[in-house]
Amino acid sequence: MSRFFITTPIYYINAEPHLGHAYTTMVADAVARAHRLMGDDVFFLTGTDEHGQKVERAAQKSGEGTVAFADRTAQKFRDLLPALNISNDDFIRTTEPRHFAASQALWRLVRDRGFIYKDRYQGWYCTVDEVFVPEKQLVEGRCPLCNSVVEKLEEESYFFRMSAFQQTLLAHYRQHPEFVTPDHRRNEMLAFLEAGLDDLSISRTSFTWGIPVPDDPAHVMYVWFDALTNYMTAVGYGSDAPEQQQRFAHYWPADVHLIGKEIVRQHAIYWPAFLLAAGLPLPKRIMSHGWWLMEGAKMSKSKGNVVRPQDYVQHFGLDAVRYFVFREMVFGQDANFADDAILTRYNADLANDFGNLASRATTMIHRSCGGVVPAPDAALLEREPERALRSTLDRVVPAVRALVEEFQLSAALREIWEVVAASNRYIVVREPWKLAKSGSAQELHTALFVAADTLRVIAELLRPFMPDTGERTLAMLGVTPSATAWVDLRAGTLAPGGTLGTTVPLFPRIEHSVEELRLMADDTTQGAVPQTPAPSAPAQAPAHAPAPAQAAIPATTEAPKIAIDDFMKVELRTAKVLTAERVPKSSKLLKLFVDTGIDQRTIVAGIAEAYEPESLVGRTIGIVFNLKPAKLMGIESNGMVLAASAEGQKPILISFGDNPPPPGSRIR
């Protein structure tokens, strides 16, 4: 069993989490899960980068303390993890004490070995943007960003003697061609190295939100020195505790730093230079992926085309989104995120090919074999379609393993779908429904066994990519998931005599366009907060209910019983409607302004089809008082109106009669 330490970048908390962050984290998750299934001792790290002037300023602007701001914004990234079913082993924040200790330890080490010196940092400073502008970028002596006049400024700074490592790094690149992937990024880094390295300014005195430089607290470490060190902090670097030192010895160096292409240099040059200076081992691989483009354009806030993964998770379910991003992006290249592409992938690959296969294979065993895995006939297994299918598996399983190790998730899924297609073809050739009527029992049992056995291998192969789907498919087959299922994964290992679970539709076809789905979701869901997927709950209805008609009404009534305490967490109160108006471009939403007795607030409610706005003014309604705010059609809604909605019917508000209680009365 080998050790596998994989990291994502730590995400800078100055931005909102978006598809880019989600993608990096999901890729790392899939690879980490695959290594666990292969029996490796995996450590999977992600976290947040919280220091620097940008954060300090954003915190000032927000009026919170810097610490409170960092806590709140870091939490947004942390919240993304369960929503994406991420199996990280640790979540590191650069503001944690352990990270201060590690960063300062690394600094001291590098300093004591003679690679840090103090000098003056001199440059052109733009007082408007508050940044140093490199001389080359000046436009006629003015700031290229805001066109204001820059001034020459000097600041005392510590410098890292990066220039000392050019030759060592070049040698390392030559000895380890796999160090930077993909190749064209490696070539870029080689070009950068050959051009020569400048020493790097690694401290600042112009702000204080950072890790103090040891023995000179007027300086804080400049962002990358502190940030990159996180990879060692999390495995125990800088700690005095013996068990932490052992952990560090065990897990360092990292096997993979997974990053986006925009931070290759920091990881492929700065970071190894720091480590060389400290005399510490270098990470084995820097793997960099491309960007997600929207309609061919880079995502950016100003273009308003930032993809929020939660929206798609809501429409298609988490596993479908994971499948899409893995399948669609060739590692290292940019890829397009298009609504119709994800819908096509969903219906063609997940619903038609795989979901339907799982459904037909298990249903036939329920019908013809009483839901028990039949025993195959050894001689019949040696006939042609069976042998061919088996050899497909023999080829695909190791291929998938190898591809995942190289982060070729798209190709790996393509291989798995070869098996899906082969399995569908096998069923057509053997026609078990005919065998059930007139064929021999041995032939029927063999065909159904092979179908189920193949499905089981597919389910195991899918687990890193779509953990929930893999386990639900195994549950349909009555197979208990094993933590190391990939160690000896092959055809013919499904145990005859096992009892199948219930067949459930894994990916119901979606007949609506994405635009329709989006409108429905906007009108019917009250929270933009992504659903936390129920981990391994095999027998339940689809956790993510992609069918939009079900969005307003739970598909089943099998909700577990709750205690009175749980109920009392929900503050139901009366409120009086002050104003009501239609939300433009929405067929179902009304914007209400209500008096809750405690405050006055806006609530958006999906009742426009049932009530005229005017009829509501002055009326007393029931609301959920302490619901998290959510944005619906761009309007922040603070609470939720209580109304009964029978399936297919318009909602009816809870009524308090002619003599209603005062606003703010608790409902229980």
Add this chain to the structure above:
RNA sequence: GCCGGAGUAGCUCAGUUGGUGAGAGCACGCGUCUCAUAAGCGCGGGGUCGGCGGUUCGAAUCCGCCCUCCGGCACCA
């Protein structure tokens, strides 16, 4: 500007060291089964392989020039 990628069917892309008549998926058309989520399976149409020129018995694949797009040299998954 310098360096590096990419331009192949309507769409997204495979095509190692030049050589059986240029491929896959999706979409589209036709056929077919009925176990299955109106899913599956089979067949089919469609491409001057960015342009021009060259090397060669033979080039999408090598060379030169040109056009277009993208990236690195300068922040951001």
